Amino acid sequence: MSLRKYNPVLMPMLSSLLILGIWFGIGSLIEQSRITKDGYSREDAVGSRKVVLPLPNEVLQAIVDERHDLFRAARNTFSAALLGFLAAVTIGYSVSMLFASSHLLKQTAYPWILVLQMTPVIILAPIIAIWIGPGLIATSMITFLIGFFPVIANSTQGLISTDKKLLSLFAICNARKSQEIMFLRVPYSMPYFLTGMKIAGTLAPIGAITGDIFVGTSTSGGAGLGFMTLSYISSAKIPALFATATIACIIGFIFVGGVNLIHWLALKNWHDSIAKTDT
Amino acid sequence: MPSQVSAKSAFVQIQSLGMSFENGSPVLEDINLDIEEDEFVTLIGPSGCGKSTLLRILSGLISSYRGSVTLSGRNPSDAGEDSFSVFQDPTLLPWLRVQANVELPLKLKGVPKEQRQKKANEMIELVGLEDAKRKFPWQLSGGMAMRVSIARALTTSPKILLMDEPFGALDEMKRDRLNEDLLTIRNKDPFTCFYVTHSVAEALFLSTKVVVLSTNPGRIETIIEVPFSYPRQAALRERPEFLELLAKTTHALRARNQT
Numbered sequence: 001m002s003l004r005k006y007n008p009v010l011m012p013m014l015s016s017l018l019i020l021g022i023w024f025g026i027g028s029l030i031e032q033s034r035i036t037k038d039g040y041s042r043e044d045a046v047g048s049r050k051v052v053l054p055l056p057n058e059v060l061q062a063i064v065d066e067r068h069d070l071f072r073a074a075r076n077t078f079s080a081a082l083l084g085f086l087a088a089v090t091i092g093y094s095v096s097m098l099f100a101s102s103h104l105l106k107q108t109a110y111p112w113i114l115v116l117q118m119t120p121v122i123i124l125a126p127i128i129a130i131w132i133g134p135g136l137i138a139t140s141m142i143t144f145l146i147g148f149f150p151v152i153a154n155s156t157q158g159l160i161s162t163d164k165k166l167l168s169l170f171a172i173c174n175a176r177k178s179q180e181i182m183f184l185r186v187p188y189s190m191p192y193f194l195t196g197m198k199i200a201g202t203l204a205p206i207g208a209i210t211g212d213i214f215v216g217t218s219t220s221g222g223a224g225l226g227f228m229t230l231s232y233i234s235s236a237k238i239p240a241l242f243a244t245a246t247i248a249c250i251i252g253f254i255f256v257g258g259v260n261l262i263h264w265l266a267l268k269n270w271h272d273s274i275a276k277t278d279t
Numbered sequence: 280m281p282s283q284v285s286a287k288s289a290f291v292q293i294q295s296l297g298m299s300f301e302n303g304s305p306v307l308e309d310i311n312l313d314i315e316e317d318e319f320v321t322l323i324g325p326s327g328c329g330k331s332t333l334l335r336i337l338s339g340l341i342s343s344y345r346g347s348v349t350l351s352g353r354n355p356s357d358a359g360e361d362s363f364s365v366f367q368d369p370t371l372l373p374w375l376r377v378q379a380n381v382e383l384p385l386k387l388k389g390v391p392k393e394q395r396q397k398k399a400n401e402m403i404e405l406v407g408l409e410d411a412k413r414k415f416p417w418q419l420s421g422g423m424a425m426r427v428s429i430a431r432a433l434t435t436s437p438k439i440l441l442m443d444e445p446f447g448a449l450d451e452m453k454r455d456r457l458n459e460d461l462l463t464i465r466n467k468d469p470f471t472c473f474y475v476t477h478s479v480a481e482a483l484f485l486s487t488k489v490v491v492l493s494t495n496p497g498r499i500e501t502i503i504e505v506p507f508s509y510p511r512q513a514a515l516r517e518r519p520e521f522l523e524l525l526a527k528t529t530h531a532l533r534a535r536n537q538t
Contacts, residue, residue, distance in 0.1 A: 165366060165368055165370045166370060166372065168340055168364075168366070168370075169364075169366070169370050170387070171339075171340060172338050172339065172340065172359065172362075172363065172364050173359075173383070173384045173387045173388070174359045174360075174387070174388075175387045179387055183372075183383075183386075183387070184372070187372070187374050190374070269374070269415055270373045270374050270415055270416075270417060
C-alpha cells in the first residue's frame with residue numbers, strides 16, 4: 001500500500017508534530033540563550049521566554065485561566081460575526097434582486113456600493129462607533145460592511161447571466177415574470193450566491209474581531225476577542241494573547257465549515273454546477 | 280391585413296413572410312406555405328437559410344417579421360397554448376429531477392399537482408424513461424435528455440410541435456431509434472410537426488413534406504411530397520423507392536448549393 005492512501009490523516013498529523021517540535025525547540029533555545037548569554041537563572045529565563053513565545057501547554061493553561069473572559073468574548077464575537085453575516089447574505093441578495101430587475105437602478109447605485117467597498121473598514125469603524133455607539137450592533141455592522149459586497153457582486157452576476165435557452169423555454173411556456181424569477185432566475189443564481197456567501201462567511205469572524213478592536217467595549221460584558229486582544233497586550237499577558245488567537249481560529253473554522261456545508265448541501269444534487277463555481 | 284381567417288384557410292398558413300436582422304440583412308424572404316393538420320413538415324437547407332428563424336417565428340419567440348403567419352387562425356404569439364418547442368439542446372433545468380422537468384410547463388400553467396403528475400408519468404412512459412424519473416439531468420445521456428425534452432413538450436398536448444434539430448448532437452444509431460420512436464408516439468396521439476434537420480434521410484423518413492430552403496436570403500426552393508404512408512417501420516430506410524427518393528433529393532440539394 002502506498003503512503004498516498006494515508007495522506008488526508010497522516011500528513012496533517014505529521015506536520016502538527018513537526019510544528020510542535022519546532023515550537024518547543026525554539027522555546028528551549030531562547031531559554032538556553034538567556035541562561036548562557038545573559039546569565040539568567042532558570043526561573044527568570046522561563047519567565048523571559050514566556051513573554052516572547054509561550055509554549056503550547058502554557059497557551060492551554062491560559063485558556064483555562066482566562067476561560068470566563070475568553071468565552072464571553074468568544075460568544076460576543078461569534079454573535080457579531082453571525083449577525084453581520086446573516087445581514088450581509090439577506091440584504092446582499094435582496095439588493096442583487098433589485099439590481100437584476102432594474103438596469104437603471106444598478107447603474108445608479110452600483111458605483112456607490114463600490115465606493116463603500118473600497119473605503120477601508122478600519123477607517124469606517126471609528127465613524128460607526130461615533131454614530132451608533134460601541135457594542136454588538138456596531139461590530140455586526142462592520143462585519144456586514146465587509147461581507148455584503150461579495151454576496152451582491154456574485155448574486156447579481158448569477159441573476160443576470162441566466163441561460164438564454166432556459167429563458168426561451170419559459171417564454172414559450174408563457175410564464176409570468178414572477179414565475180420566471182421564482183422558478184428560473186433564483187435557482188439559477190444559487191451557485192453564484194453560494195460562492196458569495198462562502199466569501200462572506202470566511203470574512204465574517206475577521207470582520208467581527210477587527211471591528212471589535214475599534215468599537216468593542218468592556219461595559220456590561222460586551223467585549224469581544226478584539227477588545228480582549230488590546231486588553232491582554234496592555235497587561236502583557238502574552239500566553240492569553242495566544243489563547244485569544246486560538247479561540248479566534250476555532251471560530252473561523254466553525255464559520256468556514258458551516259458555509260461550506262451549506263454550499264455542499266444546496267448543490268450536491270447538480271454536481272456539474274459545483275464543478276463550475278468551485279475555485 | 281385582415282385578422283379574420285376564412286374557414287377554408289390551412290391549419291398553418293404562412294403568407295409572404297419576410298424577416299430581416301436588426302442590421303437590415305434579410306434572413307427570410309417571400310415564404311408561402313400552407314400546412315394541413317397532422318402533417319409532418321421538415322425544413323432543410325444549408326446553414327444560414329433561416330430554418331431555425333422560421334421555427335422561432337412559428338413558436339412566437341420572434342415577432343418582428345413581415346407578412347402573415349397563422350396557427351389555426353391565430354398569431355404565433357397568441358397560439359402559445361397550441362404549440363410547443365423542442366430545442367437543439369435538451370434545455371432542462373439542472374436542479375430539477377426528470378419528473379419535475381417534465382411537469383414544468385404544466386406547473387407554470389397552474390395545473391394542480393396530482394393532475395400534472397399523472398400527465399407527466401404518462402409522457403415519461405411514452406418516451407420510455409420510467410427508470411430515470413428520479414434522476415437529475417447531469418445523470419442522463421444525450422439521448423435520454425432529449426427524450427425528457429420531448430416528454431416535457433408532449434405534456435401540454437400541443438397541436439403543433441416545433442422541433443429544431445432535436446437529435447443533431449446524437450450519433451446515427453441513436454438518432455434513427457429516436458426517429459422511429461417519435462413516429463410511434465405521433466401515431467398514438469397525432470400532432471402537426473415542424474422539424475428542422477440537416478439530414479436528408481432523416482427528413483424523408485419522418486415527413487409528409489420536405490421544404491427545401493435556399494440561402495441568402497432564405498427562400499423556399501422546392502417542396503418535396505413524401506409518398507410513404509404511416510406507420511413507417513425502420514425497414515423503410517432500405518426500401519428501393521426510399522433510396523431512390525433519397526438520391527434524387529440529395530442530388531437536387533447539391534446542385535442548388537453549388538451555384
